[in-house]
Amino acid sequence: MAVEIPKKNLIPNFDYQKEASRWRNVFKILTEPEPKMGHTPRVEVWRKNKSVLWHYPAKQRKYEIPLFFVYSLFNKPYILDVAPKASVIEGLTNMGYEVYLLDWGSPGYEDKNIGLDTYIEKYLRTAVKRAIRHSGAKEITLVGYCLGGTIASIYASIAEEPIKNLIVATVPIDFTAFTGPDKWAEGLRNGDFNIDHFIDVYGNIPPQYVEGMFRAIGAPIYFTNYTMLLNRAHDSKYVDKWRRMNKWTLDQAPFAGEAYRQLAADLFKENKLAKGELVIGNKRADLRNIKANLYVISGSRDNLILEEQSKPIMDLVSSEDKTYIVVETGHVGLALSGLFAKIVDQWAQSRSNQIS
Amino acid sequence: MPDNNKTYDPFEAFHKYSLLWEKQINDFIYLWTNNNEFVKMANVGTEIHSRYLETMKKNQEALAGVLNLPTKSDVTNVANLTIQAEEKIEALEEQVWDLQDSVKAQAKEIESVVEVSKEIIKLTKQLKTELVKTKKELTDSRNVYEELQEMKFEIMKLAGVKEELESLRSLMEKDMKAPELSGAGSSK
Numbered sequence: 001m002a003v004e005i006p007k008k009n010l011i012p013n014f015d016y017q018k019e020a021s022r023w024r025n026v027f028k029i030l031t032e033p034e035p036k037m038g039h040t041p042r043v044e045v046w047r048k049n050k051s052v053l054w055h056y057p058a059k060q061r062k063y064e065i066p067l068f069f070v071y072s073l074f075n076k077p078y079i080l081d082v083a084p085k086a087s088v089i090e091g092l093t094n095m096g097y098e099v100y101l102l103d104w105g106s107p108g109y110e111d112k113n114i115g116l117d118t119y120i121e122k123y124l125r126t127a128v129k130r131a132i133r134h135s136g137a138k139e140i141t142l143v144g145y146c147l148g149g150t151i152a153s154i155y156a157s158i159a160e161e162p163i164k165n166l167i168v169a170t171v172p173i174d175f176t177a178f179t180g181p182d183k184w185a186e187g188l189r190n191g192d193f194n195i196d197h198f199i200d201v202y203g204n205i206p207p208q209y210v211e212g213m214f215r216a217i218g219a220p221i222y223f224t225n226y227t228m229l230l231n232r233a234h235d236s237k238y239v240d241k242w243r244r245m246n247k248w249t250l251d252q253a254p255f256a257g258e259a260y261r262q263l264a265a266d267l268f269k270e271n272k273l274a275k276g277e278l279v280i281g282n283k284r285a286d287l288r289n290i291k292a293n294l295y296v297i298s299g300s301r302d303n304l305i306l307e308e309q310s311k312p313i314m315d316l317v318s319s320e321d322k323t324y325i326v327v328e329t330g331h332v333g334l335a336l337s338g339l340f341a342k343i344v345d346q347w348a349q350s351r352s353n354q355i356s
Numbered sequence: 357m358p359d360n361n362k363t364y365d366p367f368e369a370f371h372k373y374s375l376l377w378e379k380q381i382n383d384f385i386y387l388w389t390n391n392n393e394f395v396k397m398a399n400v401g402t403e404i405h406s407r408y409l410e411t412m413k414k415n416q417e418a419l420a421g422v423l424n425l426p427t428k429s430d431v432t433n434v435a436n437l438t439i440q441a442e443e444k445i446e447a448l449e450e451q452v453w454d455l456q457d458s459v460k461a462q463a464k465e466i467e468s469v470v471e472v473s474k475e476i477i478k479l480t481k482q483l484k485t486e487l488v489k490t491k492k493e494l495t496d497s498r499n500v501y502e503e504l505q506e507m508k509f510e511i512m513k514l515a516g517v518k519e520e521l522e523s524l525r526s527l528m529e530k531d532m533k534a535p536e537l538s539g540a541g542s543s544k
Contacts, residue, residue: 012364049439109428110435181386187395197406221381227374231367
C-alpha cells in the first residue's frame, strides 16, 4: 500500500509580502545614496585648522548654562545628530539647551605633531572660551563622550574657565582594565610591541588602521551585522537605522600621530591620568582639581569601555555633587538611540540655571 | 501539531547560525593570538613594514629632489605656515576682544561718572534754589526784626506816655483833694 506524503508540509509557508519588502529594502541599500546625517540647524562659531565649533541654538532657550560637547578623536561626532527624532543634539535643543559641539576634524599629514597638549590647550580651551563668549553665559557644562570624556576630564582638571558641570559617558579614565586580549595589553606595557617607528613613518594613524584596531580588540571577524540586516530587512525603520550606524562605523577619522603616542604611552602604558601624574603643557592634570558637579554614565553592555575604567573617576575628583549611573545599553547605543539627551537632561536641568 | 499560520523565515536561522560561527571564529582567533609569541611576531611585522615604508619614503624624497618636485613634507611645511598665521590672527582677535572688553568697561565707568555728575548738578541746582529761598527768608526776617524793633520803640514810647498819664492822674487826684480842706477851715 502506497503512503501519500502531504506535499504542502514539505514546502514551507512563506510570507511573500515580507519577502518582497525584504528584497526591496536590500535593493535600496545597494542602489540608493547614503543617508544624510546632521540635520539639526547649526551655525559655525569658530574654525581653526580642521576643527570647527558648531552652535546648535535652542528652540526656546530655557537654561542659562550651555552644553559643550567634546567627542572622541577616533570617530566622527555626527553620531550625536544621526537621525531626526533619534538625535541627541536635536533632543537637547528641543528641551531648551544651547548646545555647542567641537568637531575635531580629520587631521592631515601636517597635523602629525598635534598632541593631547595641543588639542586641549589650543583647541578645546579656545573653543570653550568662544562658546562662553558667544552664549553670553557666565559658566558652561562640559559633556564628554568616550575618549572625548577623557579629554574633557583632563581639560577640566587644568581649566581656568568657569566649568560648572562635567558630564562624561562611557569614559576611559583608569586604563588598567582592557577589553582585548590580555597578552596584547601586557606586550604594549612591557615594550614587546612598540608603535613609535610605525607612527614616525605614517605621521598619523590612517583610518583603516584605527578601524582595524577596534575590530581586533572587539571582534576581528564581524559579519553578523549583515546577516542581522538580511534578517530584518523587511523593517524599513530598522534598515534606515542600520544604514546610518553602518556609515558611521565605517567612517573612522585618522588619529594624529603625537596624540596617539601620548595616548598609548602616558594613558595606556603608564596610566598617568588615574595616578594624577599626567602633565599637559606645564600643568599637572590631577583629577583632584575638578570641583565641578560631576555626572558619570556607563553602559552595562559596553564591550569597549568597561565600568572599571569609568568608575574610578568618582573617587579621584574633589566634586561634592557627583552622580554615577549605569544604563542598559552598549557603547554607541546611548548616542544612536537619542537616549543620551534624556539622561543628560534629567541631571542637568537642575544645574543649568533655568531662565524664569 | 504544527502551526500552519506561522510563516517560515529562512534568514532567522541563518542569522542565528552566523552569530554562532562568528563567536566561534573570534574565540579561536582570541586563543590563537593571546600569547607573547604572537605579540612579538606582530611587533616584528610592524617594524619590517615601517622600515620598508621609511626606505620608500626616503627614496621618493630623493627622487623628488632631483626632479624638483614638491613632496608631502614640503606641502606640510606650507600648511604649517598657514596654521601659524591662523594662530596669530586668533591671538590678535583675542587681544581685540580684550580691548573691546576694556573699552566697554571704561564706557560703563564713564556712564556711571556722568550719572554721578548729573546727580551732583541736580543737587547743586537744588542747593542754589534753597539758598535763594533762604536769602529771601533772611531778608524777610530782617524786615520783621526791624518792624519788631520799631514796635518795641513804640511800646517804649507808650510806656513813657503811660508814666506821664500816671503822673497826671496823681496830680489831678491831688488837686481834687486840696480845695475841700481849705474851704472847711474858713467857714469856722
